[in-house]
Amino acid sequence: MNVLPNMKHLIYFLSATILLTSCWKWRPTPEPEPLPPLPPPIKVLGYVPVYSTDPAAYAITADTPRAMKYPGKIYVKDNLIFQNDQGFGIHVFDKTIPSSPKNIGFIKLKGNQEMSIKGNYLYANSYADLVVVDITDWLHVKEVQRIKGAFFQGNSAYAKNPYLFVPPPERSVYYQCIDDNKGVVIGWKPDSIYNNTCYYY
Amino acid sequence: MRFKQFVIVIFLFVVIVSCEKNGGAAAEASSTGKGGSMARFTIAANHLYLADYNALEVYDISGGNATKKASVPLDWGVETIFPYKDKLFIGSTNGMFIYSIADPANPVKLGSAQHVRSCDPVVADEKYSYVTLRGSGQCGAAQDGLYIYDIKDVLRPKQLSLLPLQSPYGLGLVDSVVFVCRADKGLTAVNVKDPVNPKEMYTVKDANFLDVIPIDQLLICYVLDGILLYDASDLKKIVKLGNLNY
Numbered sequence: 001m002n003v004l005p006n007m008k009h010l011i012y013f014l015s016a017t018i019l020l021t022s023c024w025k026w027r028p029t030p031e032p033e034p035l036p037p038l039p040p041p042i043k044v045l046g047y048v049p050v051y052s053t054d055p056a057a058y059a060i061t062a063d064t065p066r067a068m069k070y071p072g073k074i075y076v077k078d079n080l081i082f083q084n085d086q087g088f089g090i091h092v093f094d095k096t097i098p099s100s101p102k103n104i105g106f107i108k109l110k111g112n113q114e115m116s117i118k119g120n121y122l123y124a125n126s127y128a129d130l131v132v133v134d135i136t137d138w139l140h141v142k143e144v145q146r147i148k149g150a151f152f153q154g155n156s157a158y159a160k161n162p163y164l165f166v167p168p169p170e171r172s173v174y175y176q177c178i179d180d181n182k183g184v185v186i187g188w189k190p191d192s193i194y195n196n197t198c199y200y201y
Numbered sequence: 202m203r204f205k206q207f208v209i210v211i212f213l214f215v216v217i218v219s220c221e222k223n224g225g226a227a228a229e230a231s232s233t234g235k236g237g238s239m240a241r242f243t244i245a246a247n248h249l250y251l252a253d254y255n256a257l258e259v260y261d262i263s264g265g266n267a268t269k270k271a272s273v274p275l276d277w278g279v280e281t282i283f284p285y286k287d288k289l290f291i292g293s294t295n296g297m298f299i300y301s302i303a304d305p306a307n308p309v310k311l312g313s314a315q316h317v318r319s320c321d322p323v324v325a326d327e328k329y330s331y332v333t334l335r336g337s338g339q340c341g342a343a344q345d346g347l348y349i350y351d352i353k354d355v356l357r358p359k360q361l362s363l364l365p366l367q368s369p370y371g372l373g374l375v376d377s378v379v380f381v382c383r384a385d386k387g388l389t390a391v392n393v394k395d396p397v398n399p400k401e402m403y404t405v406k407d408a409n410f411l412d413v414i415p416i417d418q419l420l421i422c423y424v425l426d427g428i429l430l431y432d433a434s435d436l437k438k439i440v441k442l443g444n445l446n447y
Contacts, residue, residue: 068447077234116242151253
């Protein structure tokens with residue numbers, strides 16, 4: 001009878017030992033495989049930015065109505081609809097007769113993506129600047145104020161791709177990353193580039 | 202007799218004063234336009250608010266010119282801003298944030314609702330906010346759909362429901378209907394009268410819909426190749442009015 005408790009203890013001890021050591025590796029683990037090297041960059045058809053250092057790139061003027069190239073955000077005020085043409089300006093449409101809206105004008109505003117209107121003032125961005133434009137007279141709009149570098153300041157620290165004030169002409173393409181020291185981007189041209197570069201989703 | 206006259210005078214006075222007040226507010230409102238749900242700029246209470254990537258920039262525009270008032274740091278990934286009365290609803294890839302602009306030059310954070318990383322425009326009314334989340338590629342991993350939050354306790358927004366909807370983009374709210382733009386899947390009208398049980402009403406497939414601005418019983422839709430206008434006087438059946446093709 002005395003043997004039994006000892007046997008029980010022995011069994012417990014052995015079970016515990018087996019359980020605990022089952023986690024041990026009886027053979028040394030092999031070193032993890034080194035990651036495969038990145039494939040060498042290959043040339044693909046993408047876009048390179050066209051830069052300008054001419055201050056005329058920032059000029060804000062009214063222009064004749066024209067076709068939309070890169071449709072962007074919309075805004076409505078009274079009988080007018082405004083639509084951003086990404087990176088190029090703002091189209092103006094008249095919706096007084098909703099069954100036949102009319103294209104009545106265009107505000108040339110390079111680097112534009114956003115807008116808001118109060119009274120006769122249009123608040124918009126021109127690249128990273130905030131601009132205030134007097135739109136009282138459609139045929140002669142006038143820039144009345146420009147605050148340089150007003151926004152999109154934090155993005156370079158966090159964003160994978162910098163904010164594109166003038167985006168590439170199509171999505172899902174590689175593009176040569178923008179070098180702000182070369183001026184502002186006023187357009188893009190297709191080119192064969194290495195694919196270890198920025199990507200426009 | 203004198204007392205009755207007195208009461209009538211007081212009554213008329215109150216009516217006149219309150220009518221003037223309403224008139225004033227309406228006048229300010231009509232001099233500002235209306236943006237879509239994907240806007241980064243908005244104007245409220247004579248101030249311009251810019252939803253920058255990780256900050257809310259505030260400008261006083263009461264004189265036309267813009268005077269910088271404040272720069273409120275936000276979590277990164279901010280994309281959209283929507284005003285409703287004395288509040289701003291900010292959509293970012295990480296969540297929805299509510300700010301008070303009771304003091305317009307000084308936005309104060311109220312509540313927030315975090316979500317899985319995704320692209321999310323938001324619109325709101327008195328009691329609820331409506332967010333479309335789209336998880337894809339650059340956007341993130343969330344489940345696509347229309348999410349409704351109870352914001353009666355504005356410090357603690359609470360998710361009430363999720364209506365799964367593929368590829369939602371911008372959205373617009375009219376009465377108890379949310380119009381959700383869904384790119385090539387069309388424009389879906391959702392009945393949100395019972396916010397706990399949103400119900401799909403119908404989907405219009407006339408174009409590839411990206412954003413919508415409901416205004417004056419019309420829907421002004423930003424579609425991939427143009428602008429479409431709908432008569433929305435009967436929300437149960439919107440009627441295509443006109444288009445602008447590029």
